Amino acid sequence: MAEADITVQVCHALPDSTFLRSLSVPVGTTIEQAVAQSGLLQAIPGIDLSINMVGIYGKKKPLDTVLHEHDRVEVYRCLQADPKEARRRRAACKPAKG
Template identity: 55%
Template sequence: MQVEVAYALPHVQILQKLDVPPGCTVEQAIRLCGILQQFPEIDLAKNKLGIFGKFTQPQAVLQPHDRVEIYRPLIIDPKEARRLRARKR
């Protein structure tokens, strides 16, 4: 079955399609696509994961055409970022 793995940085976005066997988990798909070798900063124990924008666990079983998303940690709390922008205005 075909799935996609997505990871985005400010300067580059990766979307890799791959064929995986039925019963494949989120973590297995990430490891199979080779993205961990391209981006060694990805830590599956720390980075949050999702399927189509909804948080999920590494052990979740994928369905055909799912898009696995690897999320980066926030640099600044969104509420604090809004406060800083409001102060500048």
């Protein structure tokens, strides 16, 4: 008896567009396999799974995480600026209170 497939989504958000694809994959498929099957790496060549973080519904996960029915795999963009450094710059520009 063959195992049933599960439905998952793979998504990646860019500043001006979004990649979102639903897939039917075999039970036991990992995040890395689903991303490869989705066509994301061909559609957006700059993505490198050894650098870009991935997750499921906003929680970071390793590439070998096994997917479950209705999981949404998210491939995150690299940060353009360090959030702590950006906050320091904003604070330096504000006038002192007092």
